[in-house]
Amino acid sequence: MKITRRRKEKLIKNIFFLFAIVSLLILFLIVLFLFREGIPIFKEVTLWDFLFGNEWYPTYQPPSYGIWPLIVGSLIVTFFSSLIAVPIGVMSAVYISEIAPAALKEVLKSVIELLAGLPSVVLGFFGMVVLAPWLQETFDLPTGLNIVNASLILALMAVPTISSISEDALYAVPKEFKEASYALGATKYETIVRVIVPSAFSGIMTSVILGMARAIGETMVVLMVAGGAAAIPESLFDSVRPMPASIAAEMGEAPFRSGHYHALFATGIVLFFMTLIFNLVADYVSHKFREEGSGTL
Amino acid sequence: MEKDSIIETNRVHFYYGKFRALTDISMRFQKHRITALIGPSGCGKSTLLRLLNRMNDLIPEARVEGEVVFEDRDIYGPDVDPVEIRKKIGMVFQKPNPFPKSIFNNITFGPKLSGVAAKADLRNLVEESLRQAVLWDEVKDILDRSAMALSGGQQQRLCIARALAMKPDVLLMDEPTSALDPISTAKIEELVEELKKKYTIIIVTHNMQQAARISDMTGFFYLGRLVEYELTEKIFTNPSVKQTEDYITGRFG
Numbered sequence: 001m002k003i004t005r006r007r008k009e010k011l012i013k014n015i016f017f018l019f020a021i022v023s024l025l026i027l028f029l030i031v032l033f034l035f036r037e038g039i040p041i042f043k044e045v046t047l048w049d050f051l052f053g054n055e056w057y058p059t060y061q062p063p064s065y066g067i068w069p070l071i072v073g074s075l076i077v078t079f080f081s082s083l084i085a086v087p088i089g090v091m092s093a094v095y096i097s098e099i100a101p102a103a104l105k106e107v108l109k110s111v112i113e114l115l116a117g118l119p120s121v122v123l124g125f126f127g128m129v130v131l132a133p134w135l136q137e138t139f140d141l142p143t144g145l146n147i148v149n150a151s152l153i154l155a156l157m158a159v160p161t162i163s164s165i166s167e168d169a170l171y172a173v174p175k176e177f178k179e180a181s182y183a184l185g186a187t188k189y190e191t192i193v194r195v196i197v198p199s200a201f202s203g204i205m206t207s208v209i210l211g212m213a214r215a216i217g218e219t220m221v222v223l224m225v226a227g228g229a230a231a232i233p234e235s236l237f238d239s240v241r242p243m244p245a246s247i248a249a250e251m252g253e254a255p256f257r258s259g260h261y262h263a264l265f266a267t268g269i270v271l272f273f274m275t276l277i278f279n280l281v282a283d284y285v286s287h288k289f290r291e292e293g294s295g296t297l
Numbered sequence: 298m299e300k301d302s303i304i305e306t307n308r309v310h311f312y313y314g315k316f317r318a319l320t321d322i323s324m325r326f327q328k329h330r331i332t333a334l335i336g337p338s339g340c341g342k343s344t345l346l347r348l349l350n351r352m353n354d355l356i357p358e359a360r361v362e363g364e365v366v367f368e369d370r371d372i373y374g375p376d377v378d379p380v381e382i383r384k385k386i387g388m389v390f391q392k393p394n395p396f397p398k399s400i401f402n403n404i405t406f407g408p409k410l411s412g413v414a415a416k417a418d419l420r421n422l423v424e425e426s427l428r429q430a431v432l433w434d435e436v437k438d439i440l441d442r443s444a445m446a447l448s449g450g451q452q453q454r455l456c457i458a459r460a461l462a463m464k465p466d467v468l469l470m471d472e473p474t475s476a477l478d479p480i481s482t483a484k485i486e487e488l489v490e491e492l493k494k495k496y497t498i499i500i501v502t503h504n505m506q507q508a509a510r511i512s513d514m515t516g517f518f519y520l521g522r523l524v525e526y527e528l529t530e531k532i533f534t535n536p537s538v539k540q541t542e543d544y545i546t547g548r549f550g
């Protein structure tokens with residue numbers, strides 16, 4: 001049978017549709033599974049007590065399944081790592097795309113790419129054997145595995161995400177805007193601050209949010225350097241146990257379909273919603289500003 | 298410097314890296330006149346225009362020889378700040394390029410940088426500039442709307458208003474109507490003729506009728522050289538060089 005052009009196009013369209021459906025289906029099945037394994041915990045504990053309970057003793061008799069300390073742990077390391085990574089990531093992107101001489105630009109870009117390519121376990125290792133002893137000695141602490149350590153290492157991981165996406169957004173700012181600015185007698189610095197960065201704003205915001213999403217979902221680093229204490233921290237030098245660390249550390253020991261097992265899946269659901277919210281916000285921000293016609297991603 | 302000229306180029310050569318884009322250009326641009334620059338694509342019209350307010354500084358490897366005299370000094374002299382030059386010599390580009398900001402903030406962008414801060418002053422300046430650019434009636438009720446929502450012709454007039462808000466001495470226009478429909482083009486041509494009372498205008502155009510209609514002086518360029526520079530009337534009725542005649546009658550270019 002001869003394949004007409006129309007039929008061929010239809011075939012191609014269907015193949016792409018199939019692939020799209022498959023990835024959607026897989027995602028759906030994962031979420032379904034997550035909920036199926038997580039929901040049963042609410043037979044043992046109310047949603048409120050689960051989310052806001054202060055005690056995470058899943059192996060005690062009787063157990064208590066309050067993940068508030070884990071949520072706080074996640075939020076706190078995400079917050080502080082963003083505090084460090086956002087200025088560094090955005091500034092380095094501005095420097096690379098607008099200021100650095102061509103040769104240095106290439107060097108910096110490769111350094112940041114290299115940083116992005118480092119396996120998280122290597123970064124975690126660095127935090128454990130270099131940063132932790134140093135923190136412990138310098139500040140005379142019982143342990144160097146704490147919020148500060150985790151935030152620093154997570155920041156190191158978020159910087160490449162923030163920097164490279166911001167950089168793309170800055171590059172995408174039309175040359176015409178810059179020319180218009182210079183032609184009105186703006187200096188280079190004024191052009192960067194008043195034209196280039198605002199035009200790339202939605203892309204920069206997207207990068208920030210994706211960087212934060214990266215930090216909140218990161219497992220290996222927090223498992224290795226956050227210290228693992230499931231308690232509400234009182235100082236920046238206290239240990240915490242962010243949600244991914246808790247799941248990774250305990251899943252192996254939790255008996256199949258026990259309360260502990262379900263509680264860990266439910267923690268996964270909470271984490272899922274948090275990253276989902278981050279992504280929705282990123283999406284919203286990038287669309288909102290695009291509609292106003294700024295030059296962005 | 299001759300009495301009624303405002304900018305002069307003396308034996309200017311211009312290079313993009315090794316490529317010489319302009320050769321030995323000596324021209325006087327007269328105050329309160331409209332000078333048109335014409336010539337085939339790639340002959341260096343935009344290069345010359347951008348040379349006059351140091352926009353070419355932004356291109357790496359660009360190099361100027363000779364001098365460009367404005368207000369009795371060489372604007373390529375060692376102690377000249379290009380930012381100051383660009384405040385006095387405004388520019389309108391081929392493609393309308395408003396900022397993705399409100400109409401109001403587009404106009405006030407330059408003046409704010411130069412230190413105009415009082416709200417009332419800014420508001421007056423916005424109205425004055427938009428009136429000069431014959432855009433006021435169309436946008437007076439939507440000043441806080443994004444400039445990107447305007448039509449192409451309106452955007453171009455906004456860009457002219459934005460340049461005028463700096464109260465420049467000279468306005469450089471690089472094919473300001475090439476992206477516009479005939480009605481917008483006519484509006485901008487009218488506007489340009491109106492503006493020459495207060496400003497000196499140098500305009501690049503590919504449209505021969507336009508050059509003939511609005512300009513007082515016309516320079517014809519070919520391959521980076523100034524072939525003929527004369528009163529517009531003379532150029533279009535009785536050019537002295539054969540090449541000029543061929544070009545304006547459409548035999549090449």
Ligand SMILES: Nc1ncnc2c1ncn2[C@@H]1O[C@H](COP(=O)(O)OP(=O)(O)OP(=O)(O)O)[C@@H](O)[C@H]1O
Binds near residue numbers: 316337338
């Ligand atoms: N940024 C640049 N780098 C290198 N060469 C350039 C650059 N800009 C222009 N040129 C070259 O300089 C010459 C003159 O260019 P210019 O843009 O001044 O021409 P033009 O007369 O304005 O042409 P058009 O009518 O098409 O706009 C051309 O040969 C062009 O290829």
Ligand SMILES: [Mg+2]
Binds near residue numbers: 342
């Ligand atoms: Mg040109």
